[in-house]
Amino acid sequence: MSTPIRRFLIAALFTLVLAPAAQAADKLVIAATPVPHAEILEFVKPILAKEGVALEVKVFTDYVQPAVQTNEKRVDGNYYLHQPFLDELKKKQKNDIQVAVAKVHVEPFAAYSSKHKSLAELPAGATVALPNDPSNSGRALLLLAKQGLITLKGADNISATTKDIVANPKKLKFRELEAATLPRILNQVDLALINTNYAIAAKLNPLKDSLFIEDARSPYANLLVARTDNVDSPAIKKLAAALTSPEVKQFIADKYQGAVVPAF
Structure with missing residues (x-):
């Protein structure tokens, strides 16, 4: 086998070995209630994909399981509760490892x-x-x-x-x-x-x-919440940036027509 052909085959094999690693993305699983939280998360999926984060949205219809599954590390975080609710959970749950990352929106009650x-x-x-x-x-x-x-x-x-x-x-x-x-x-x-x-x-x-x-001064901003062990991860930081981006602000304004208000 000639030297040029050998070099070509080695380079091709090296490319094949590296290709899966280059395509791999950080996976992030976030628990949310359907409206508007899951809808907003679905909107930011393509934004995160471009930044190497594969977002999976796990949808719940109650206010208990998203927090429970975050504590049990079955999800990486959640997006559905506000600070007073989070404070109440911290009082009740013995294994509370949740921390607020970003204020995203207010849903006037x-x-x-x-x-x-x-x-x-x-x-x-x-x-x-x-x-x-x-x-x-x-x-x-x-x-x-x-x-x-x-x-x-x-x-x-x-x-x-x-x-x-x-x-x-x-x-x-x-x-x-x-x-x-x-x-x-x-x-x-x-x-x-x-x-x-x-x-x-x-x-x-x-x-x-x-x-x-409620008026616009409501203190009940809905939060992106992560765990204490992953709050500083690049994937969580990218999600927080996406959720507080001008694109999301415009999406909220267009889709919800004032029924949901950006908190950033």
Whole structure:
């Protein structure tokens, strides 16, 4: 075998050996609820792919499993909760290894009714449905208090419960239910305080269909959350940069029309 041919074969073999390594990408598995979190993550997939990160979105319809699977290291992180919710989880979960990486968006929390067209129509003794997770329950009660429907002990207490209600002039009755079920029982109650992700999934427009809604100063920005052992990884940093990019800001504005607001 001549020297040029031998050199050509060695170079070709060397290229074949290196090719898979050159094409390999960092894999990142992120847990999320369907709307808008998973939709936003799907939007950034091509952006990350160009930077060598293969993003897998693991979708859940509840507020428990994404955090549990992050703690158990079955996923690399999650995107669905806000800081008060994360703080509440840290109190409850013994093996909490989660840390906020970036604020991505705010979903203004709102109140809906299929029985009444305005807050003025809400009758005495009305039944009001609230999310049953502590942080969102407190958030709902604060919103009710801002409308003058109730008075709370501690006007800014994000951990408020129904036990903190010190005045209830309309004698409202409260039902605390899993957040995901609230759109489905809307016709069974007078008023329901619904997280925007579940409202959008149920074809409710927070700006058009709600009786009242949080303003833009809401502190409940939804977070990209990672684990303490991977928070500084290049893949997580690339995802955080993508989620807070001008492209994502424009995508949120175009797709959600104010029902979801960028937090960056």
